[in-house]
Amino acid sequence: MSTETVAPAASVGAGSTPPTPILQAQAVSKQFPGVLALDAVDFELRAGEVHVLFGENGAGKSTLIQILAGVHAPTEGGVRFRGEPIELQGVHHARTLGISAVFQEFSLVQTLTIEENLFLGAELTNRGFLDKVAQHRRADDILKQLGFPLRPRQRIQDLTRAEQQMVEIAKAFRTDLSVLILDEPTASLTDREAERLFAMIEQAKTRGVGIVYVTHRMSEIYRLGDRVTVLRDGKRVATLDVAEADDERLLQLMTGRVISQVFPKIAYQPGTPLLEISHLTTEDGAARGVSLLVRSGEVVGLAGLVGSGKSVIGRACFGLERIASGRITFDGEDVTARSARAMLDRGAFYLPPDRREEGLVMMRSVRENVSLPWLAARPFTRFGFLDRSSERTKVRDVADRLNLQPRNIEHDLERLSGGNQQKVLLAKGLVSAVKLFILDEPTVGVDVGTRVAIYGFIRDLCESGAGILLISSDLPEILHLTNRTYVMYRGDMRAELQGAEITQDRVLANFFERARA
């Protein structure tokens, strides 16, 4: 069965298909203060399938899985488990039914061991005392069964993020599992770890476990999914078989626009070399012998999965990574291991992938954030004091150009939407003469409107002669915006593709160990 309706769907017949779904959401709505996060969404999960939930940030994916996992109760509509209506009383209740979720925010106690975490809240006891021996044995069994290279007595704080995720997953397998919900599970994994996770998912499938898999990466849909449900603005837009899905269709469903409306045509005029990286190896080995070139007037892509080392390149250019060997040249000058200040002063701008973490001072105003990198120079400083009126003028100009909403530049960033926060982050690079933009995931977590605006800006910047290095795990972005693209795989530069060579197949072929079947 594959229903596809581009209008808000109401027609997924629950009883019309032979296999009874193990988990079903029927017209669930969730009202948060001021926001309708989910609007009458239908969703069903069959035993032994991977059902991908796909959509932009804010589309309602998180809310839906939180309802399925018992974190939130729906405001309207209901959930059925094996055909029976149920009312989940919380995560713990859901887990006893065999519905387990692994969220991005882990629920592990850092100072406790793996086995203590596995049984947290459901400790095995013997006459009121902890039965540590039984717990240890059970924990060991679970880990072995899943093939995780972990020992039950390791402390969580000593584990890598990926290993912690394994513990989260093991926690899900503690009880008899029938539904596994995974929220962007590869976000923090290296490729090898992701491969192991994928193998584990395959294995769980064969045991009849139904898997809800949340992602915004298209490559994972093809790799793992049986069916995909696309959400947009809290509504279900479509549910289709993965076999019928392709990038264009998914993107259109996700954004509600056709590709030509989303991506602008860019007139590339590659000029002088701006950024040259030769044989760069970082101390931690996250990038090994990487070389690349960005010229003025072009958009160069740097693609790869999370953990492929592509982010490391941008960070290394701004003195944020320790460099073991290799050279970075900017505008003909050796800038290897120079600081962020030195790079900014030379006209390079780096946009970090996580705006809250590294990009913005959330409790300060738009004005202060935008001018922050450039305060030392005119027009922001005059005779040693800040010139706040020219600061205001300058920032207001940029806010106008970016169509920032609300336009008031004295608002602090907490009060802006994610899309507008991202615009502010970009604005930091627009108040001064910048020749090179290194943009790491510039459209992460923004709505379509902002996405289009940001792409428009990339075009304008490129056409006015700036060089742009676009680091992205968003494949369509790479395919439609760049004139040259590098693909990284596990710290190595795998390929350099030019113009018409930049196709989905050729990029993807270099994403993974082998080309995708």
Added chain:
Amino acid sequence: MDRKEAQHRFDYSGALPRLFVRIGVLPFLLLIALIVFTALSDRFLTAENLITVARQATYLAIVAMGQMLALLTGGFDLSVGKIVAITSVITALTMAPLAAAHPDATAATLTLGILAGIGAGTLVGVVNGVGVALFNVSPFMMTLGTAAISFGIALTLTSGVPVYGIPDAFGTIFSFARIFDIPSPVYVTAGLFVAMYVLLNWTRMGRYFYAVGGNLKASRLSGINTRFYLFMAYVLCGALAAVAGALLTARLETGEANIGASMPLDSIAACVIGGVSLRGGIGNVGNVVLGAVFIGLIQNGMDLAQIQSYLQEVVIGVLLILAVIADQLRQFVMLRLKD
């Protein structure tokens, strides 16, 4: 997550919540305090009493302005009380022998004494800054440690007894003199307030204090030398506490190792009541001074209402906790106050 994306109006956009987010809890508290104490004592709302409050509040106001810098950068300074103490001791120990040896050279004695005292206090700030900014010691441990060190040194130098022999002129000029009926320390405080206002609002350093406290990583990526500004926050905090220490010495006319014990609590209270965020990045120097005045007002009002000083401690503690709860509430309302 989903909520952040939406641009809907919330129910928190009424006039009172907005005002609360904008100005914080302090004006409400001041208003309540004024009403209560005016009702309790008819001597409270008189010009003479208010001048007394102003003079009593100056020392705390100066320390609180320094404390604010540490708080802005996301830390705090628990050593301010002992900086006051060591400044007092060093000032007195420098002045006393000089005054005895050269009774006529009062100006030089005062200058040297003040410089030595403030220098010693500032040095503690430098040590704090080095520890926090360079060695990444948590501000809690660092300033707790230097507080113990300073106190130990002050006690060792004085054997725990007050240091006498400060020239009378010191107290006369820096504590008891009045210009237009206003005591001299109030002028010093006003001058420091103006300097701090300019620093925080019209210089890069001030802006960077807010940015570094608001998001250290983002500040570093914006090319700010975050270590230097963290360092400077503690140095300036130490210097301001030292100035307060010198002024307090002028008022007491002796060097004392035991003064300033309540300064860490009171100065943090003044800042938090004045709306400085404990998470860093938010704060307004005018409100901090008002916060100090408020605490002075409470103490004065309770004195007039004949509430004993032990109970006053309880009240300050309660107010501090209430202010922190109000700060949490403010964050909560602020996050929902989108437009």
